[in-house]
Amino acid sequence: MSKSAFDATRGELLKFRRLSFLLSVFGSLGVLTLLIVGFAWSRAEKHSSSMNLTTGFDMALFFLGILTLCICASYTAQEYTYGTLRNVLVLTPSRQAFLIGKLSALSALIFFLTLYTFLVSSVVSLFMSGRHGVNLIPSLEGKALLTTLAHCLNGFLGTMALGIFGIALGLITRSPIIAISLGLLWSLIIESALGGALPRIGRWLPTANFESLAQSGATGFTYIHCLGLSAFYLLLISLPALYLFKQRDVSQ
Amino acid sequence: MSDNSYAISVEGLSKNYGTRRSVSALTFNVPYGSICGFVGPNGSGKTTTMRMLLSLISKTSGEGRVLGSAISEPMKYLDRVGAMIEGPAFYPSMSGVENLKIFARMGGLRGTDPNSLLAQVGLAQRGTSKYKTYSLGMKQRLGIAAALILDPELLILDEPTNGLDPNGIQEIRELITGLAQSGRTIFISSHLLSELEVICDYFVMLKAGELMYAGFKEGLLGGNNCDLIAKPEFGVDLANLANIAALRGLDTSIRGGFLHIQRAGELAAEFNRWACEEEIYLQSLTTSSPSLETKFFEMSANQ
Helix, strand or coil: CCHHHHHHHHHHHHHHCCHHHHHHHHHHHHHHHHHHHHHHHHHCCCCCCCCCCCHHHHHHHHHHHHHHHHHHHHHHHHHHHCCHHHHHHHHCCCHHHHHHHHHHHHHHHHHHHHHHHHHHHHHHHHHHHHHCCCCCHHHHCHHHHHHHHHHHHHHHHHHHHHHHHHHHHHHHHCCHHHHHHHHHHHHHHHHHHHHHHCHHHHCCCHHHHHHHHHCCCECCECHHHHHHHHHHHHHHHHHHHHHHHHHCCCCC | CCCCCEEEEEEEEEEEECCEEEEEEEEEEEECCCEEEEECCCCCCHHHHHHHHCCCCCCCEEEEEECCEECCCHHHCHHHEEEECCCCCCCCCCEHHHHHHHHHHHCCCCCCCHHHHHHHCCCHHHCCCEHHHCCHHHHHHHHHHHHCCCCCCEEEEECCCCCCCHHHHHHHHHHHHHHHHCCCEEEEECCCHHHHHHHCCEEEEEECCEEEEEEEHHHHHCHHHCEEEEEECCHHHHHHHHHHHHHCCCCEEEECCEEEECCCHHHHHHHHHHHHHCCCCEEEEEEECCCHHHHHHHHHHHC
């Protein structure tokens, strides 16, 4: 990473070091993860073999993904709406460095959000498992622990994919509201409608595929397949976004 | 084109938006150490030119150099330039200090003290308040503080007094004059021509994207541009005095008992002699420079 990209990353990270931001993001994520995982366990049958340490985490990842998409789209597009991009580009003339900085800082945030979601869901799962007669301790030992951690890492990768999708939307639309609306419209409504109408293609759609990646693969889709397809979709949206970011004039 | 002898040097610089030409073949230079007023009505291309100089937008044609480097290579000079373009722009939910810290980090500066920058612009007391709670004047001052982060050689300020009350305008004027005294070149645009007239020693004037004037203040407002105002000892001699000037091809007008002779500032001694030769003695003889505003409208009308 060049010095200017490193400086841009440090500057971007400073934006997250605000109590109000951290409390609202981590607070809402924590409460929702607790509710989602608690709900999943409350519906589980006693001694259910389908419940494990990451079941609740997988469910909470959906909300984390949506939250990430909104944060990334908003943090990118607001540089245009606030007009701060011109300040930044006078100080960090390389647009490439600016983007690397933003991506690196948002990646760090997403990593901590994923880890936090994993920890909250794990604590809730461990707490609830006892009441349902399920022993989760083996998931934290030996090879099972590595599998659990790999699952967490895939959760991060799937969430990152949604984050990059959000950044690209922010760069293309240059408006937080439009970027978030488009992202949510596609992820929650269009994909669901397409998946409902054409079940065979449902899992091939981008958001569903990112979700499968986060869950270390899905029925009929290997992990590598999900990884490849995710990379393809990200490339598909990132290339026009990067081109527009490089070529467009910065003005209001 | 001069390369390194000017802080800003542009030649044939143009910018088109589709078929509309926003800036048309501008050619001008701004000397090092000057306070250059960039003057023109709304839509004359001032902000577009500033944006091109800062590489925020691409030029359509022409060449430009800032601090000796081509504007196509902004990495070579932007670390020596501070700018506030199109008004101040900051993150509204963060304080002035936090905003400055972020921009300082992005500029690769670690030891920058935001409080000293805020003190320079008179915002030390409100540094921890959120930007969205600032008045317009405070926002403008924070914008100037951000432009000073890199301790720049060249400051490019777009309408820094926009929306300020008279006190605010005076504060910004003193601030800019103080900054110029430390050897910086300041390139400043404003609609308040009377303000620019006070602080600037060099002017670049635009109209509809085209250059009207580029040069020192004296060339625009001083020398031959001064009017001569004469008052004879006796009012009855006023018409005769006007004749003396008119016979020598000078434009005159009589207003309020005074004879105004246009662009005759350098002829004061001679005019006094001509009057004496005709036995008309002057009660007063003064020169009057046209204001920047007068000059601007005059030049606009002539174009």
